[in-house]
Amino acid sequence: MRLNGLDERIVHALAEDARRSYADIGAEVGLSAPAVKRRVDRLRADGAITGFTVTVDPAAIGWRTEGMIEMFCRSRTAPEDIRQALARYPEVVSASTVTGEADAVVQVLAADMRHFEQVLERIAGEPFVERTKSVLVLSPLLRRHAAGPPG
Amino acid sequence: MRLNGLDERIVHALAEDARRSYADIGAEVGLSAPAVKRRVDRLRADGAITGFTVTVDPAAIGWRTEGMIEMFCRSRTAPEDIRQALARYPEVVSASTVTGEADAVVQVLAADMRHFEQVLERIAGEPFVERTKSVLVLSPLLRRHAAGPPG
DNA sequence: AGTGAAAGCCACACATT
């Protein structure tokens, strides 16, 4: 499916503040409130919009250590097995199977180094994991939004 | 700062659906609507909540190719320079400076391989970039939410 | 943190182009 200009502007307005009123957005894009709502409903029904969420600053709640773990798995490990295992970690923010040497890349958010290390060790201890390689995030430069499969 | 149990439950409710009414959330956590709003306002003021956004399924709008680009920069390149350069790319979802060999890791979302390649070439052509190394995402396994600096 | 009132917003039906 394809978004037209109006849909894009509505999504953009919601991306900046998902709690803005439809009337408010309508005033910006030149539509009435019901018209905006209808388009949002359609975008949700079509799967273009997957939901509305709050964005939390991890640092503000004491989660100050971020890192990425590359996972090297046993051959013939199913992506679904990896997903199920990682879904149990609240510290895992995102995970994807990738091309290249590693099988998957996992983004982890932890309170501190000690916490990060614990998560790393637990992930490294998963039965299908052969070895891991991890890097720490020094400073997050940009962070935008897009959602694939529900977490 | 630290969230107490009530705040956590409110944030959790908003994380699932940021457009839920305060009355609805209040019924779930055992608070009146104004009480919920007051807590949310305080969390925003404290910086724990950075905003409310819509989550978009890139695949549904025709962006089907995702990848990560490791950037190797010239020495003494400031993180802020990297941030400013990358902020101009709508295809850049997130970017961080990291420990290890690479200086920064950039997550990119593109329509297709051709588009991804164009972005890669443009990023590789930035004056402070010496070389890049990229991996493609095969399948996104998990995607949760947290926001650091505004994009 | 709760209550009550006023303002504003949402969601639906129906009419319009």
Place this chain on the structure above:
DNA sequence: AATGTGTGGCTTTCACT
């Protein structure tokens, strides 16, 4: 097919307890 108008009902917001 998509948008605008109008109305009832709910939500938000504010002052006060």
